[in-house]
C-alpha cells in the first residue's frame with residue numbers, strides 16, 4: 533500500500549490552484565484518506581473557478597493513480613471554507629450559482645442498467661425530504677424492486693446517517709467505478725462517504741455538475757429498477773442544474789401541510805414543470821401527530837393542505853406520513869422505519885406511497901418522455 537508521503541510526492545508535480553505552487557504546498561488539500569489501496573483526495577478551491585480547476589483535478593487523480601500500490605483514486609473539488617463564510621449568512625442551499633445557467637440536453641444519457649430515475653425534492657429544507665426519500669427507497673425494495681439511492685444533496689448529505697452507513701466505498705474490480713454501499717436491501721451512494729464531514733460546504737455551478745456526474749455515472753449501480761435521487765432542498769439554479777443533469781423519469785415533492793411550506797412546494801412543482809420532468813406526485817409529511825401513548829391523532833398543521841394543493845394543481849397525491857417521534861429517533865439511529873418497524877402504521881404509509889410510485893413508473897408514461905429541456909422565459 534502507498535504511503536501518504538508517496539502520494540504527496542506525486543502530487544508535488546501537479547501545480548495547485550494558482551497554476552504554479554505545487555499542490556501539497558498550496559494549502560488547497562483539505563483531505564487525503566486511504567482505504568486499502570484506494571485514495572480519496574479533496575481539494576478546496578474558489579467555487580467560481582471550478583470549471584478552470586477541472587484539469588488540475590484530473591491531473592491530481594492521474595498522479596495519485598500512478599503511485600505504485602494505489603489501485604484507484606477519487607479526487608473531489610470542494611469549496612474553500614473561507615468563501616462559505618464570506619458568502620453570507622444565508623442558507624448554503626440558497627447560494628444560486630449566478631451566471632451558471634443550466635444548459636439543455638447536457639449529460640442526459642441514461643445510466644446503463646438503471647431503468648428509472650426519480651427525484652425526491654422539496655421547495656425548502658427541513659420538511660423531511662431525505663427521511664421520505666430513504667423510507668420510500670426501502671419501501672420500494674420491500675415491494676421487490678431493485679433500488680438504489682443517490683444522495684444528490686451535496687450541501688448536506690443525509691443518507692449516510694439515515695441508512696446507518698459510514699464506510700468508504702470500494703472500487704470495482706476493473707478499477708473504473710465506486711461500488712455503492714448497501715443497507716436494508718438498497719444500494720446507496722453519497723458524497724458523505726467520500727468527503728469528510730464539514731468539507732463539502734458550498735458547491736457551485738460546474739462543481740455541482742462534476743460531482744453529481746461522478747456520483748451518478750462512476751458508480752457500479754448494477755441493474756436497478758429504480759434509482760431514487762435525494763435532491764437538495766429549494767428551487768434555485770442549483771436545483772435546476774441538478775434536475776437537468778440527471779435523466780429523471782419523474783419527481784416526488786415532499787411538503788408539510790403548512791401554508792408556507794406549500795408555497796415552497798408549489799415552487800418545486802413549477803420547477804420540475806419548467807424542466808419538463810413529470811410530477812409523480814406530492815407527499816404530505818408531518819401530516820398529523822399520533823400520540824405515542826394513547827394513539828390519539830392531532831392535526832397540528834390543519835392536515836390535508838398538500839392533498840388539496842395537489843388537487844388544485846392537478847398533481848397526484850401520493851399519501852401522508854404522520855409526525856411521530858419514532859420516525860425521527862429511528863432515522864437518527866440509521867434505521868429506516870419501513871425496515872425496522874416493518875408492521876407499523878408508519879411503514880404502512882410509506883409502503884402505500886411506494887406502491888403508488890411503483891404503479892406510476894410501471895405504467896411507463898414518465899419514463900417514456902424525451903430528455904428534459906430547459907426553457908427560459
Ligand SMILES: Nc1ncnc2c1ncn2[C@@H]1O[C@H](COP(=O)(O)OP(=O)(O)OP(=O)(O)O)[C@@H](O)[C@H]1O
Nearest residue numbers: 657658659660661662663765854855856859860863
Ligand atoms: N414524519 C416525521 N416525524 C417525525 N420527525 C420527522 C418526520 N419526518 C422528518 N422528521 C425529522 O425532521 C428532521 C428533518 O428531516 P429531513 O432531514 O429528512 O428533512 P429534509 O427536508 O431532507 O431536510 P434538509 O433540508 O436538511 O435536507 C429530521 O430530524 C427527521 O428525523
